[in-house]
Amino acid sequence: MSTGFLTVDLDALTSNWRALDGMTDVETAAVVKADGYGLGVAKVGRALIKAGAKRLFVAAAEEGVELRQAVGPNVEIFVFSGHMRGDTDMIGDMMLTPLVNTVGQLTRHLEALPEHPFGVQLDTGMNRLGLEIGEWASVAEIALSQNCRLVMSHLACADEPDHAMNRQQLEQFHLMTDGIEVPRSLAATGGILLGPEYHFDMTRPGVGLYGGAPFTDAQPVAFLDLPVIQVRDVEVGETVGYANSWTAKRPSKIATVSGGYADGLIRALSGGANLWHGDQAVPLVGRVSMDLITADVTDLPELPGVLSVLNQDQTVDALAERAGTIGYEILTSLGPRYQRRYAGG
Template sequence: MSTGFLSVDLDALVTNWRALDARSTAETAAVVKADGYGLGADKVGRALMRAGVRRFFVAVAEEGAALRQALGPNVEICVFSGHMRGDTDMIADMMLTPMINTVGQLTRHLEGLPEHPFGVQLDTGMNRLGLEMAEWASIAEIALSQNCRLVMSHLACADEPDHPMNRQQLDQFHLMTDGISVPRSLAATGGILLGPEYHFDLVRPGVGLYGGLPFADAQPVAYLDLPVIQIREVEAGETVGYANSWTAERPSKIATVSGGYADGLIRAMGGHAQLWHGAQPVPVVGRVSMDLITADVTDLSELPGVLSILGSDQTVDAVADHAGTIGYEILTSLGARYQRRYSGG
C-alpha cells in the first residue's frame, strides 16, 4: 500500500449523533455537507438514517442530489444555499428543500415551484446568509402562508459559550420569529451545547458528529495511517526537506511517509505536528511537501512501517492546532488518494 489509509468509524459517528440528540430538547437533524465533512456523505448519511435521522442539510443542490440518490425518498434534504438560478429542475426532481436566503430566491421559488416545500434562513447578525429584519418583515406573511417547512438562522460564535454575540443573536431570532407557527432552528453543534433555550424545534449538528470541537466529548471518527516509504540515517549537522528547514542536532533516523498537502495535511503543520507509532509520538521535521512528510523516529524501539496522524491519540483539532487552523478544515481537506475503509454503522 503506497497511499495513506483512512478508516471511518461509523459506529462512533452514530454514537456522537445520539449523544448530541440526548442533549437536545428538539428534533436532531444532521449536516452532511462537503461530502460528509470529507468522510463520504453517502456512507455517513446511510449510517445516520439507520440511526433515526430524518432531516439532512447540505450546502448546495448538487450535494443534495447526490445524497438523495444515496438515501432514497424517505428523508428531507435541506439546501443552505437556497434556490439558486438554474437549480429549479434539480430541486423538483430530487425533492430538495431550499433554504431561501433572499427576496429574489423566494420569488424564483414561488414562481417556478409554487407547491414545492422550502425553508427560510434569517440573518440575526452574522451577515453571511439570510434575510435581514426589514426584508423578512416585507415577505414573512407571503412566505409563511406557503409551504414553508422551517425558519432558521445560524450562530456566529457558538463555540465560545460566554461570547455576547450568542445572546444577541438569540434575542434577534426571537424578535424575528416569535409567534410564527412554522418550526424554528438556530443551533448547530455549538448551539446544542449552549443549552435548551437555543434548541427551538430542530437542531442541526455538524462537526460534532465527526469528532470535532466544540463537542469535547465526541468520539474520534476518522483514523489516518500513513505508510513509511523510506527510513534514512542523518548525521548531526545534516538538513532535511525543502529550504533546509530542519537540522539534525544528533545522529538521527528519519522516516519519509506517504502523505502531504495534496492529501489535506496542511503545509503549515511542518515542524509543529506529531505522527504516532502506537501510543508514542514522533515529531514531524522539515516542511510538509505535496506528497511526503518526514518524521524523526530515532527514539522508537523499532523501525515503523506505518505512522498515524489521526486517531485516539491525536484528534482532528490537535492536528489543526499544529497547522494554525480548525478541525473543520482538516476533515474537509482529506484527499482522494487515501484508501478508505468503513466500519460499523
C-alpha cells in the first residue's frame, strides 16, 4: 500500500462522550459535522448513538442526508445552516430538523413544511448565525407556538474561560430565552467546561469528542501512519525537496513518505513537525509537497517501513501547534486517500 492508514479509536470517542456527559446533569448530544470531524460520519455517528447520544448535529442538509442513511430513523438530526432555499425536500424526506437563523428561513419552513419540527438559533453576540434580539422578539411567539424543538446559541470564546464574552453571551441568552418552555442549548465542548451555568437543557460537544482542546483530558481518537516509499543517502551540502529548503549538515538518511498537503498535512508543517518511529521522534525536513514529505531518519537504529504522524506522543493539538493552527483544521483536513480503519465501538 502506498497510502496511509488512519485508525479511528471508536472506544476512545465514546469514552470522551461519556466523560463530557458526566460533567453535566442535562442531555448530551453530539456534533458530527464535516464527516464526523474528518473521521467518517457513518461509523462515528453509529458509535455515539450506541454510547447514548439521542441527537446529532450537522452543518448542512446534505450532511444530514448522509448521516440519516447511516443511522436510521430513531435519532434527531439538527442542521446548523437552517432551512436553506432548495433544501425543503431533503429536510422533509430525511426527517431533518433545521435550526432556522433568519426570519426568512422561519417563514420558508412554516410555509413549506408547516408540521415539521425545527429549532431556532439566536445570535447572542458572535455575529455569525442566528436571529438578533429584535428579530427574535418579533417572531418568538409564532415560533414557539409551532413544532419548535430547540432554541440555541453559540459561544465565541468558550476556549478562553476568563474571557468577558462568555458572561456577556450567557446574560444575553438568558435575556432572550428565560421563561420559554422549549429546551435550550448554549454549550459545546468549551461551554461544558465553563460549568453548570452554561449547560441549560442540552449540551452539544464537538471537538472534545475527537480528542481535541479545550478538553485536555480527552483520549486521542485519530492515529495516522504513513508508508515509507524510499530511503536515500544524502551527503553534506546536498539539499532535499522543493526550493532547496533543507541542506544536510552531516551524512544523512532521508525517508520519503507517502503523504502531503493533499492528504491534510498542511504546508505550514514544513520543517517544523516530527514523525515517529515507535517512541522515537524524527524531524520532518524540507517542504511538505502535495503527495510527499521527507524525514531525517539518520538516528534510527533501523530503516523504517512506516512513520507515524498522529499517535499517543503527537496528538492533533500537538501537531496543530507546530503548524500554527488548531486541532480542528488538522482533523477536518484528513484526506480521502487514507485507508480508514476502525477500532472498538
